Amino acid sequence: MEYVNLILSALSQGMLYAPMAMGVFIAFKILNTPDLTIDGSLVFGMTVCAVVTIASHPILALVAGTLAGALAGFVTGFLQTKLRINAILAGILTMTGLYTVNYMVLGGQSNLYLQTAETNESGSEVFVSSNTIYKMFSSLFPGLDTNANVLLLTALIVAAVAALLCVFFKTRPGMAIRATGDNEEMVRSSSINADASRILGIVLANGLVALSGSLLCQQQRYADLNNGSGMLVVGLASVIIGQVLFGRRSVTLGVISAVAGSAAYRLILQFAYKINMPSYAVKLLSAVIVALALTLPLAKQKLAIRKARKEARKGDPV
Template sequence: MAYLSMLISALSQGMLYAPMALGVFVTFRILKTPDLTVDGSFVFGMTVCAAVTIAGHPVLALLAGTAAGAMAGFFTALLQTKLRIEPILSGILVAAGLYTVNYAVLGGQSNLYLQYDTVNSAGAAVKAASPTIYKNFAALFAGAEGLFADSNVQVLLLTLAIVAVLTAALGVFFFTRPGMAIRATGDNEEMVRSSSINADLTRTAGVMLANALVALAGALLCQQQRYADLNCGSSMLVMGLASVIIGQVLFGDQGMVGGLVSAVGGSLLYRIIIQAAYQVDMPSYAVKLLSTLIVVAALAVPLVRQKLPRRRKGGGAQ
């Protein structure tokens, strides 16, 4: 039972981070552009979501957080397309600037809990928990017993529904004319320009879409953990890359829709690996090193696969 609880917890966390993996997939696999805005846009989505959630609008908070990420992506793309700044440096500059923006959104503090001021029946000023989509969804299971009474199961079910709809929508979008233009820009930007397509516009749309997805993951995590923190964006890019790479290693190159699904699957597997690592007697600060090793191992798998058949053929020839 303990292992089942651990697995459910890992899957629920993996689903929360799945939109971020989809965003990283868009920039690194479709646009073939390294975008380091991720760490900043993830927290931007989280902080904006926290502010709107406290105001009493949990669904609008998710939309606002997503829009905030799209805005961050817009400025990154603007630096790339109009000022011709290198993509890596553009992402670093925007992420650095977002730290100040996020700090201001949180009211000049490093974290913000989802609670608001109210007055109890005795007339005393108290703090009350702000409504979130997960809190509202959990109310549907009031009085439930067994597996569905587990909060992690409830988080997993709701987030799974959101990610499923999101993945399906992206799968359809990338076969529309604008989606195909974004894909073509990543494959051969010069050819796109020669075809009288505004490559700057399509690149901007792709980067905005990617960071909107990343920010949505931050907004979902904010409502699940019920607080926003400036330090939550640390190593998000590594986590997103690990998810995309693990998914590609496991499922291979399965086309556009397969790539989106594999990114989600990679996010789930990554969280399972991390959750399993927590069961080992290791200090918490070693998790980032473990994340790096996971990425390195995933990157090395294709090379190992290529060399193994050669060694087998060489051994057979002898």
């Protein structure tokens, strides 16, 4: 039973971060753009979601948080395409500016809990927990475990988002984004607005990242300015693990592999915690996972070359 709860917890966390993994996949794999806005846009989605959730609009809070991340992506895309600022530097500039914006959204504090102050019958002030989508869902299925509740609802949301993404990338705007990532010069020569396609791709990627932040905010019931630290590495680890598991065949499979990679990454972390790995070593583990996953294709290629050479030697006449 202990391992069942561990797996449920890992999968629920994996689903919460799955939209971020899909966003990283769009930016790094489809657009071939090193977008460093991700750490800031995740927190931007989280902070906006927290404020709107406290105002008693939990569903609208997810939409508002996603749009906030999309706005951050638009700023990065604008800096890249219209002001011709280097992609890495544009992401750093937006991420740096978002720290102040997020601080302002939280009312000048570093964190904000999803609760409101109310006066009870005796005249004392008490804090009441704000309503969230997970609280609403658990009221419909009171028999579900907390982790199972989070996993089921988040998986439904992720499945819907993944399906919409797969359909979108088969439309004209989606194909234009894919073509821009493959060969931007060819796209420009074909009279397609490559700048608009690039901006749209970055907007979409950061909107998905912010959706992860919004879901995470409602699941953990607070927003914190430091939650975005290292999220880019986590997203890359998820995408690379997914591609190692599924390969690189199509955009649809890439979206699915990003979701699966997010779940697999969280499972790895959970079992690492099981062997009493200290929490401060998580980022190092993430970096090691990314490094190992990046070297796997090269290792496979070398093994294939060695195998081919051995077969060629066997076939040579004596």
